[in-house]
Amino acid sequence: MIELADRVRGLLGPRAVGELEWRGRKDPLALALPASVDEMQVLLRWARAEHVSVVPVGAGSKLGWSRPPGPRGGDVLALSTRRLQRIVEYEPGEGVITALAGTRMATLRDAAREHGHWLTPDVPAAENATLGGVIAAGQSGRDRLRHGPVRHHVLGVRALMADATLAKSGGRLVKNVTGFDLPRLFTGSHGALCVIVEATLRLAVAPRVEAVVTASARDGAELAARARAVVRSRARPISLHAARLDPPTEAAQFALFAHLGGHDEVVRDEIALLRELWEPAAVFEGAEAVELARGQREIDFLVEPRPWLHATTSPESLPAVLGALDRATAFLPTRTLVEPALASVDVQLRMPDGEKLDAARWIELVPALRRELAALGGSLTVRNPTRKLADSGVPWPPIEHGGALMRALRDRLDPDSVFARGRFEEDL
Amino acid sequence: MDPKLIDGLRAIVGPAGLLADDVRRKPYESDALAYLKRIPELVVLPRDTRQCAAVMELCARHRVPVVARGAGTGLSGGATPVEGGIVLGLARMRDVLAIDPERRIARVQAGVVNSDLSIATAKHGLFYAPDPSSQKACTLGGNVAENSGGPHCFRHGSTTRHVEGLVIVTARGDVLDLSRPRADPLGLDLVGLFVGSEGLFGIATELTLRLLPIPPVTETLLAIYTSLEAACQAVTQVIAEGLEPSALEIIDKLTIEAVEASVLAAGYPQDAEAVLLVEVEGSEAEVASQTRALEPILRAFGAFELRRARDEAERARLWAGRKGAFGAMGRIAPDLYVIDAVVPRTKLAALVRATTAICRERRLKLANVFHAGDGNLHPNISYDRRDQDELARVIDAGHAILRTCIEHGGALSGEHGIGLEKLEAMEWLFTQDDLAAMCRVKEAWDPEGRMNPGKLIPVHTCMETRSALPSGGRA
Numbered sequence: 001m002i003e004l005a006d007r008v009r010g011l012l013g014p015r016a017v018g019e020l021e022w023r024g025r026k027d028p029l030a031l032a033l034p035a036s037v038d039e040m041q042v043l044l045r046w047a048r049a050e051h052v053s054v055v056p057v058g059a060g061s062k063l064g065w066s067r068p069p070g071p072r073g074g075d076v077l078a079l080s081t082r083r084l085q086r087i088v089e090y091e092p093g094e095g096v097i098t099a100l101a102g103t104r105m106a107t108l109r110d111a112a113r114e115h116g117h118w119l120t121p122d123v124p125a126a127e128n129a130t131l132g133g134v135i136a137a138g139q140s141g142r143d144r145l146r147h148g149p150v151r152h153h154v155l156g157v158r159a160l161m162a163d164a165t166l167a168k169s170g171g172r173l174v175k176n177v178t179g180f181d182l183p184r185l186f187t188g189s190h191g192a193l194c195v196i197v198e199a200t201l202r203l204a205v206a207p208r209v210e211a212v213v214t215a216s217a218r219d220g221a222e223l224a225a226r227a228r229a230v231v232r233s234r235a236r237p238i239s240l241h242a243a244r245l246d247p248p249t250e251a252a253q254f255a256l257f258a259h260l261g262g263h264d265e266v267v268r269d270e271i272a273l274l275r276e277l278w279e280p281a282a283v284f285e286g287a288e289a290v291e292l293a294r295g296q297r298e299i300d301f302l303v304e305p306r307p308w309l310h311a312t313t314s315p316e317s318l319p320a321v322l323g324a325l326d327r328a329t330a331f332l333p334t335r336t337l338v339e340p341a342l343a344s345v346d347v348q349l350r351m352p353d354g355e356k357l358d359a360a361r362w363i364e365l366v367p368a369l370r371r372e373l374a375a376l377g378g379s380l381t382v383r384n385p386t387r388k389l390a391d392s393g394v395p396w397p398p399i400e401h402g403g404a405l406m407r408a409l410r411d412r413l414d415p416d417s418v419f420a421r422g423r424f425e426e427d428l
Numbered sequence: 429m430d431p432k433l434i435d436g437l438r439a440i441v442g443p444a445g446l447l448a449d450d451v452r453r454k455p456y457e458s459d460a461l462a463y464l465k466r467i468p469e470l471v472v473l474p475r476d477t478r479q480c481a482a483v484m485e486l487c488a489r490h491r492v493p494v495v496a497r498g499a500g501t502g503l504s505g506g507a508t509p510v511e512g513g514i515v516l517g518l519a520r521m522r523d524v525l526a527i528d529p530e531r532r533i534a535r536v537q538a539g540v541v542n543s544d545l546s547i548a549t550a551k552h553g554l555f556y557a558p559d560p561s562s563q564k565a566c567t568l569g570g571n572v573a574e575n576s577g578g579p580h581c582f583r584h585g586s587t588t589r590h591v592e593g594l595v596i597v598t599a600r601g602d603v604l605d606l607s608r609p610r611a612d613p614l615g616l617d618l619v620g621l622f623v624g625s626e627g628l629f630g631i632a633t634e635l636t637l638r639l640l641p642i643p644p645v646t647e648t649l650l651a652i653y654t655s656l657e658a659a660c661q662a663v664t665q666v667i668a669e670g671l672e673p674s675a676l677e678i679i680d681k682l683t684i685e686a687v688e689a690s691v692l693a694a695g696y697p698q699d700a701e702a703v704l705l706v707e708v709e710g711s712e713a714e715v716a717s718q719t720r721a722l723e724p725i726l727r728a729f730g731a732f733e734l735r736r737a738r739d740e741a742e743r744a745r746l747w748a749g750r751k752g753a754f755g756a757m758g759r760i761a762p763d764l765y766v767i768d769a770v771v772p773r774t775k776l777a778a779l780v781r782a783t784t785a786i787c788r789e790r791r792l793k794l795a796n797v798f799h800a801g802d803g804n805l806h807p808n809i810s811y812d813r814r815d816q817d818e819l820a821r822v823i824d825a826g827h828a829i830l831r832t833c834i835e836h837g838g839a840l841s842g843e844h845g846i847g848l849e850k851l852e853a854m855e856w857l858f859t860q861d862d863l864a865a866m867c868r869v870k871e872a873w874d875p876e877g878r879m880n881p882g883k884l885i886p887v888h889t890c891m892e893t894r895s896a897l898p899s900g901g902r903a
């Protein structure tokens with residue numbers, strides 16, 4: 001590891017070397033911080049020749065969302081895009097923004113906001129998260145309820161391939177079917193196929209007015225029913241989520257939040273509608289609403305590197321899945337966030353101070369819980385697992401279909417395994 | 429073609445599913461890009477995924493190329509038969525398999541015609557958003573293969589945003605079941621990658637598609653202009669101001685004349701140089717506020733009249749005129765070359781001007797009807813294919829238009845795909861390295877290169893990629 005750092009230093013100079021703590025891995029990784037695409041190419045060529053595996057990273061905040069790079073043999077070098085920071089093009093009239101991969105999401109969000117645009121995905125900790133990292137992790141924002149997942153918005157990508165060539169796909173146009181949709185392939189590819197060095201996102205229109213409507217729900221069933229009422233109505237909230245109250249009361253287990261936005265009269269109409277549907281509901285408007293929505297977006301555990309369970313299911317089985325998660329985690333304090341319209345649930349596992357997650361217990365618990373959820377049409381991953389848990393492989397569900405094709409894609413795009421394997425499954 | 433293969437295929441699909449004689453193969457000689465044609469050796473029409481897989485498996489064993497075909501309405505030669513290959517038609521796979529109104533998804537076979545899906549889901553208050561003008565004929569499988577668009581994709585996005593899952597039969601005849609919708613893909617996004625692959629990766633046999641609620645209120649406006657450029661500028665401004673109509677379509681004078689002279693007469697004003705068809709949908713409040721914001725912009729750029737469709741019948745007429753425009757152009761000349769290019773939306777007016785000049789220089793008759801809101805131009809050139817000189821000028825104009833679009837930051841296709849038509853132009857837009865990445869992706873799906881060979885990516889770039897593989901192209 002020290003040796004690897006020295007060699008990178010030799011190639012790119014002293015500023016280009018660091019260290020990366022990778023939750024779920026024993027030792028920190030040597031980290032290369034090239035200042036340009038040219039330097040990255042130098043590094044990739046060198047890595048290929050020297051059989052060093054490269055893991056592309058952004059700021060490193062979502063590394064625990066997929067498997068750590070291959071435990072088997074060889075040196076692993078993290079390659080960060082974080083020094084590639086620049087908005088390459090933003091023509092407000094066009095409604096798209098192009099930036100280098102290391103550009104922070106907050107920089108993009110602020111630039112867009114100034115011209116009446118809304119950056120989607122609206123991710124937490126945008127001051128830290130990089131554009132490339134968000135795309136590679138396939139991270140959608142809570143605003144996906146209105147705007148759709150991140151994979152719908154990556155219009156173009158420039159990426160360094162394993163042979164150090166720079167390949168462009170898509171473009172800076174809102175509509176384009178010229179060539180295969182490689183931006184879709186690279187979104188959510190967790191660094192397994194390429195280093196994204198530049199990307200173009202479609203922007204949404206910023207709401208002229210925002211409001212937040214809140215209400216409570218007695219239990220999972222009422223939560224699902226209240227969410228359903230909104231989704232079935234004429235309202236088009238930006239986001240809709242629920243947090244479990246801590247501590248819950250007899251009358252209320254969850255607090256629901258609907259973030260509304262748009263033209264003044266639309267928001268007014270939707271507030272009136274939600275008041276009716278969620279009776280009794282509280283309404284926040286103006287700066288208060290913006291602040292509340294921000295606070296909800298930044299809920300700490302989505303940002304903190306603590307383990308959490310991420311479950312998805314279908315809206316019908318949401319109450320049952322909530323119940324199953326509850327029972328399985330009853331022995332320790334948790335925090336729960338629900339996106340009912342997407343039928344996804346995140347449960348953060350909060351160890352009492354000084355206590356550690358009992359990996360052995362979780363290694364048994366996760367597959368059992370996964371089976372239970374599967375029977376309900378759901379699935380389960382563990383994000384930010386501890387090392388022992390990560391080593392067991394149980395945090396990530398096996399790929400049911402298409403694994404052979406994914407391997408073939410990998411083998412074609414990176415025949416020499418320049419990019420570290422094992423991010424999805426062993427060898428993949 | 430090997431008689432053993434023919435017998436084997438007949439055993440799979442039955443005699444009705446195999447077209448071997450000249451007369452019945454003839455209609456498959458081209459898609460809607462009529463100047464490229466070749467009669468296929470054989471047409472095979474499976475009924476379901478299982479039959480399709482068996483057909484593909486047999487073709488793999490005989491190393492026979494396969495061209496998938498939906499309805500053959502494609503405009504880039506995607507379904508043009510290839511030498512020594514069969515055409516695998518999905519026309520007999522027309523079942524809507526399931527509609528789940530609660531989850532707002534439908535599962536269909538790939539041969540279901542686009543508009544049939546919205547008809548089937550209407551009773552649940554739901555519709556399928558992508559609405560190509562050919563929607564009464566084209567198949568949903570063809571839409572997936574082309575990542576098709578339509579007027580309302582301005583708001584709702586092209587086909588890819590509406591595909592939640594697929595069942596794919598691979599080149600080798602394996603069934604890849606990616607039909608279960610999930611919030612995020614497990615592993616790589618194979619479904620997303622497949623959409624727009626123009627028949628080069630495999631055959632989509634079953635599709636899981638997202639449905640949307642029919643909006644409570646829809647308002648259709650027709651803004652009438654004395655200049656095409658002014659209409660373009662109005663569109664650019666509507667977008668710059670962050671308004672969100674569901675469709676923004678421009679129809680120019682020549683197209684208006686053709687439509688008004690046809691059975692589809694929509695009541696477009698014949699003294700206009702261009703009309704802008706705008707639709708706004710949503711809740712009452714949303715439609716009211718959007719319309720109020722739109723009107724002054726439409727007028728500021730010189731709309732001398734603003735009409736509002738009074739009822740459903742008038743709205744339907746306005747749209748029938750728009751969607752039937754290509755067909756109506758048949759009145760002007762025997763053939764129509766529909767060009768499809770995309771440009772930045774801030775540059776619409778400049779590119780429409782350039783296009784007009786290109787056609788004028790070549791003495792060609794140009795009409796424009798296009799998805800202005802998305803920057804998706806459709807310069808339509810009418811010609812007579814029997815006139816070789818005119819055909820040459822048409823193709824030359826097409827090239828000149830594409831090159832101009834590229835110079836202005838545009839691309840080769842917004843919705844009709846590359847196919848055979850724009851194969852050579854791929855090298856104008858992409859470098860060898862860009863194309864090499866695409867070749868590798870293609871090879872992962874189809875290592876023997878039997879799926880729709882010779883389309884979309886110039887063959888020689890793939891050959892160069894192969895020889896550059898460290899294994900010397902072995903794999």
Ligand SMILES: Cc1cc2nc3c(=O)[nH]c(=O)nc-3n(C[C@H](O)[C@H](O)[C@H](O)COP(=O)(O)OP(=O)(O)OC[C@H]3O[C@@H](n4cnc5c(N)ncnc54)[C@H](O)[C@@H]3O)c2cc1C
Pocket residue numbers: 459460495496497498499500501502503505506507518538559560561562565566567568569570571572573574575576577578579626627628630631632633754755843844880
């Ligand atoms: C009058 C007219 C208007 C049109 N308007 C529009 C428009 O507004 N927007 C738009 O986007 N397009 C439009 N088109 C183009 C065309 O209708 C679309 O591209 C449509 O999606 C093609 O569908 P199809 O079933 O006819 O496919 P085909 O033409 O049969 O095939 C198209 C391509 O898809 C492949 N393919 C077909 N089915 C499958 C499958 N199941 N699996 C894998 N590959 C498959 C074929 O190999 C071919 O490459 C128009 C065409 C016409 C003639």
